[in-house]
Amino acid sequence: MTTLGRVALYLVFALTVYAAVAGVLAGRRGDRRLMRSSRNAFIAALGATLVAVVAVEYALVTHDFSLAVVAEHTSRQLPTGYTLSSLWASEAGSLLLWLAVLTGASALALRQNRNRNRELMPWVAAVLGGIAAFFSGLAAFVSSPFAHVAGAVPVDGAGLDPSLQNPYMVAHPPMLYLGYVTMSVPFAFAMAALITGRTDARWLVSVRRWTLVSWAALGTGMLLGAHWAYVEIGWGGYWAWDPVENAALMPWLAATAFLHSVIVQEKKGMLKVWNMVLVSAAFSLAVFGDFLTRSGVVQSVHSFVQSPVGPYLLAFVAAVLAFATALIIWRLPLLRADHRLESVISREATFLFNNLLLLALAFAVLWGVIFPILSEAVRGVRSTVSTPYYDFFLVIFGLPLLALAGIGPLIAWRRASPDSLIRTFRWPVVSALSGAALLWLLGLGSSTAGLTALSLCIFVTVTVGLEFARGTAARRALAGGSVPRALLDLVSRNRRRYGGYVVHLAIVILVVGVTASSAYSTADSAHLAVGQSMHIDGYTLKNAGVFQRPGPNYTFEYVRLAVSRGGTSHGVLEPGQRVYDTGQVGNEVDIRSSLPSGTDLYSILQGVDRDSSGGVSVKVLVNPAVGLVWLAGVVFLLGALITLWPDPREARQLARRYGELLARSGA
Amino acid sequence: MTGRPRLVIALVVASLLAVFLVYQGFVSTGTLLVSVAQLRSDRDGAAHKKVTLTGVVVQTSGTTSPIRFVLKDDGAPTTVPVSYHGSVPDAFKATRHIIVTGQLHGGVFVAEPDTLLTKCPSKYSSGGSGT
Amino acid sequence: MTAAAAVAAAAALVMLAVLIIAWPFVSPEREGPEQRLSDDDRRRLALAEARDAAYASLRDLEHDLRTGKVTEADYQAERDRLRAEAARVLRELDQLR
Numbered sequence: 039m040t041t042l043g044r045v046a047l048y049l050v051f052a053l054t055v056y057a058a059v060a061g062v063l064a065g066r067r068g069d070r071r072l073m074r075s076s077r078n079a080f081i082a083a084l085g086a087t088l089v090a091v092v093a094v095e096y097a098l099v100t101h102d103f104s105l106a107v108v109a110e111h112t113s114r115q116l117p118t119g120y121t122l123s124s125l126w127a128s129e130a131g132s133l134l135l136w137l138a139v140l141t142g143a144s145a146l147a148l149r150q151n152r153n154r155n156r157e158l159m160p161w162v163a164a165v166l167g168g169i170a171a172f173f174s175g176l177a178a179f180v181s182s183p184f185a186h187v188a189g190a191v192p193v194d195g196a197g198l199d200p201s202l203q204n205p206y207m208v209a210h211p212p213m214l215y216l217g218y219v220t221m222s223v224p225f226a227f228a229m230a231a232l233i234t235g236r237t238d239a240r241w242l243v244s245v246r247r248w249t250l251v252s253w254a255a256l257g258t259g260m261l262l263g264a265h266w267a268y269v270e271i272g273w274g275g276y277w278a279w280d281p282v283e284n285a286a287l288m289p290w291l292a293a294t295a296f297l298h299s300v301i302v303q304e305k306k307g308m309l310k311v312w313n314m315v316l317v318s319a320a321f322s323l324a325v326f327g328d329f330l331t332r333s334g335v336v337q338s339v340h341s342f343v344q345s346p347v348g349p350y351l352l353a354f355v356a357a358v359l360a361f362a363t364a365l366i367i368w369r370l371p372l373l374r375a376d377h378r379l380e381s382v383i384s385r386e387a388t389f390l391f392n393n394l395l396l397l398a399l400a401f402a403v404l405w406g407v408i409f410p411i412l413s414e415a416v417r418g419v420r421s422t423v424s425t426p427y428y429d430f431f432l433v434i435f436g437l438p439l440l441a442l443a444g445i446g447p448l449i450a451w452r453r454a455s456p457d458s459l460i461r462t463f464r465w466p467v468v469s470a471l472s473g474a475a476l477l478w479l480l481g482l483g484s485s486t487a488g489l490t491a492l493s494l495c496i497f498v499t500v501t502v503g504l505e506f507a508r509g510t511a512a513r514r515a516l517a518g519g520s521v522p523r524a525l526l527d528l529v530s531r532n533r534r535r536y537g538g539y540v541v542h543l544a545i546v547i548l549v550v551g552v553t554a555s556s557a558y559s560t561a562d563s564a565h566l567a568v569g570q571s572m573h574i575d576g577y578t579l580k581n582a583g584v585f586q587r588p589g590p591n592y593t594f595e596y597v598r599l600a601v602s603r604g605g606t607s608h609g610v611l612e613p614g615q616r617v618y619d620t621g622q623v624g625n626e627v628d629i630r631s632s633l634p635s636g637t638d639l640y641s642i643l644q645g646v647d648r649d650s651s652g653g654v655s656v657k658v659l660v661n662p663a664v665g666l667v668w669l670a671g672v673v674f675l676l677g678a679l680i681t682l683w684p685d686p687r688e689a690r691q692l693a694r695r696y697g698e699l700l701a702r703s704g705a
Numbered sequence: 706m707t708g709r710p711r712l713v714i715a716l717v718v719a720s721l722l723a724v725f726l727v728y729q730g731f732v733s734t735g736t737l738l739v740s741v742a743q744l745r746s747d748r749d750g751a752a753h754k755k756v757t758l759t760g761v762v763v764q765t766s767g768t769t770s771p772i773r774f775v776l777k778d779d780g781a782p783t784t785v786p787v788s789y790h791g792s793v794p795d796a797f798k799a800t801r802h803i804i805v806t807g808q809l810h811g812g813v814f815v816a817e818p819d820t821l822l823t824k825c826p827s828k829y830s831s832g833g834s835g836t
Numbered sequence: 837m838t839a840a841a842a843v844a845a846a847a848a849l850v851m852l853a854v855l856i857i858a859w860p861f862v863s864p865e866r867e868g869p870e871q872r873l874s875d876d877d878r879r880r881l882a883l884a885e886a887r888d889a890a891y892a893s894l895r896d897l898e899h900d901l902r903t904g905k906v907t908e909a910d911y912q913a914e915r916d917r918l919r920a921e922a923a924r925v926l927r928e929l930d931q932l933r
Binding site for chain 2: 199200201271272273378379380381382387390391394395398401402405409410413417418419420421422423424427430431434435563615622623624625642643644645646648655657
């Protein structure tokens with residue numbers, strides 16, 4: 039089976055190289071058979087990749103410890119579910135997963151467009167083929183999942199790290215890979231548009247949906263990772279600005295910018311060059327993110343130490359940037375804007391400012407990540423930045439962004455007059471200011487940034503609410519009907535706009551959750567003898583003793599903390615440590631979420647007194663509204679889905695526009 | 706674009722850059738990341754300020770807080786004792802590569818609470834707890 | 837899986853792949869070579885896009901009026917401007933026919 043898998047990987051490489059070459063030839067000669075052959079090559083490559091995946095899974099399930107990926111990440115006692123998902127626990131295995139998503143996405147994109155975009159598709163195939171050839175080359179020759187274990191074949195494997203035996207960790211990598219990999223498709227379309235000189239808006243429409251998928255997957259992947267870190271790593275937080283977390287954030291920010299500026303190009307024919315740059319940046323950042331995760335070049339809890347693929351990935355990023363830059367410069371004359379920016383007080387300008395802020399934030403994050411490397415090269419010692427650096431830029435760039443999310447929807451295109459501004463912004467501004475005053479009275483003025491963020495959240499919520507309300511009213515005035523009906527109609531006719539508003543609401547929920555759980559959270563550490571209590575934020579926790587409990591493949595030693603508030607009992611918290619049969623140790627925090635407010639009481643067992651007196655060291659945090667962070671993820675997905683939902687009207691309009699053309703040229 | 710809009714856009718870009726430069730230049734200079742040898746040799750004043758130390762754990766008094774352990778560089782003999790209390794990551798034990806933040810006091814590296822992170826060199830896995 | 841079976845399976849996989857990529861060349865010819873767009877065609881496409889964008893902007897403008905984002909006066913001025921633009925584009929399109 040392993041031999042079959044190896045051959046399959048070599049075959050994938052050969053097929054993707056062929057697909058790229060056939061794409062180029064098909065593009066130059068206009069040969070449809072070559073195009074179909076190139077497209078078929080991706081389907082065959084997907085099949086071969088799946089054969090390789092099955093081969094690795096077979097080796098995993100049959101405990102074939104002669105393979106390094108099996109020996110280093112599984113053991114005989116590992117539950118089957120985690121054995122199967124350990125495919126992406128190893129570096130080489132995760133590369134295979136990347137390849138599977140890439141060939142699948144490429145095959146799908148080419149199939150979706152088999153009767154459209156005729157001139158673009160051969161070049162799309164060529165670029166996707168080039169990307170796939172690179173990654174399959176890595177998997178076949180540099181970091182193969184079929185590599186033999188170094189030394190003698192062990193009797194049992196090293197097992198999967200206990201902190202990874204968690205459903206969130208099963209879902210998180212595939213979701214992130216879906217995000218990273220699908221960014222290749224918009225990039226390929228953009229390059230094809232430049233190569234063919236077909237820089238009309240057609241490529242934007244095809245690309246918009248793929249960018250949305252990538253962006254939604256990256257966002258969801260990050261939240262899944264954050265939730266896992268919160269419940270499993272257990273330090274009381276969910277985001278540590280670790281380079282690998284930033285690796286996913288940067289392309290997500292670039293993609294967010296692109297999703298906004300693409301609207302300006304479609305409506306006003308502006309920002310054409312900018313959009314090409316953004317798409318290239320988003321894709322480059324996605325591959326760069328992969329490089330950060332695999333290369334071990336920056337200190338991170340996720341990183342490999344000097345994985346062999348690192349230098350290749352970096353070279354690939356450089357090649358991509360060079361290629362894209364050359365193409366953009368070559369086609370600059372074709373990318374002239376149809377309209378100019380006439381006023382700074384206009385929706386076009388708000389989108390532009392939105393882009394500038396998003397990119398400034400992405401750059402700040404990028405700088406924070408590569409600064410240690412640069413400082414070491416210059417000074418010989420590494421200088422690192424941590425949370426305070428990132429928090430500063432998040433606040434200084436993020437708060438104006440939040441304000442823009444409320445301003446943008448209410449401002450007119452081209453030029454907004456002062457009269458209309460006063461009219462539309464009166465209620466949102468008044469609500470935000472009164473909200474700010476109220477929050478300050480409630481004692482939330484302890485953090486200026488927090489208070490500002492929450493007031494801006496009120497501002498955005500009111501503007502979004504007004505948009506929905508006014509839009510529904512306008513719809514009813516036009517076509518009658520009940521309120522729910524008009525609302526549904528409104529959203530369905532303007533999926534992008536109102537789906538976008540739902541996403542803005544998700545961001546608002548996220549900001550409230552993040553602000554509350556960071557700016558207004560409290561933490562305390564204490565040593566408690568048996569019977570001793572600690573007090574935090576109105577809660578009292580008493581050490582009710584240390585106990586032990588057996589589990590399926592571990593022994594769980596924990597402290598029972600009796601929780602009370604104002605005299606009434608609020609149950610118990612039982613943070614502890616799992617000592618696995620393999621000798622590994624896993625700390626398990628205990629969290630008590632109170633439903634209405636989403637506040638978490640978070641307990642960590644840091645140490646048990648060795649004299650068996652039952653005394654413990656614990657750390658307890660009160661995280662207000664942290665549940666909102668997870669709720670934001672759900673709303674985010676909902677908004678993304680609404681925006682993604684195909685609009686038959688738009689499809690008809692596009693078909694009509696291109697149909698007229700084809701009818702005339704007699705094709 | 707012409708005239709005023711272009712000027713405003715340019716000003717905005719300039720202010721974004723300015724924020725960035727001001728922060729880098731005056732507010733934050735980052736924390737040094739040093740090896741044991743660099744700490745011992747007081748490289749860049751590492752022995753007298755808060756730094757982030759990285760190395761291999763040679764021996765440790767335990768795996769739950771509070772702990773005292775000895776840190777050394779890969780392939781070099783210099784060691785330093787570390788005293789730490791706070792959350793200890795699951796993967797912490799002798800032979801692991803770790804990162805911890807703190808300051809050298811009288812020959813012992815006194816770590817700040819909850820700043821200990823571990824790395825698992827041969828695995829693609831998360832082996833540490835955050836700050 | 838025995839060595840012989842593995843080799844056989846691998847060979848079968850490779851042959852299947854070759855068949856898939858060769859299929860378009862051996863199956864009967866269904867369509868002629870790709871039509872390239874002439875420069876005139878590209879101009880027409882750009883104009884059609886501009887026309888559709890102007891119509892979309894008019895729809896957006898009406899929505900903005902109904903939801904109170906533009907005053908009546910602003911609406912009239914902008915509507916006239918957009919209509920003039922749409923008319924200009926349509927005239928150019930006609931000339932290219």
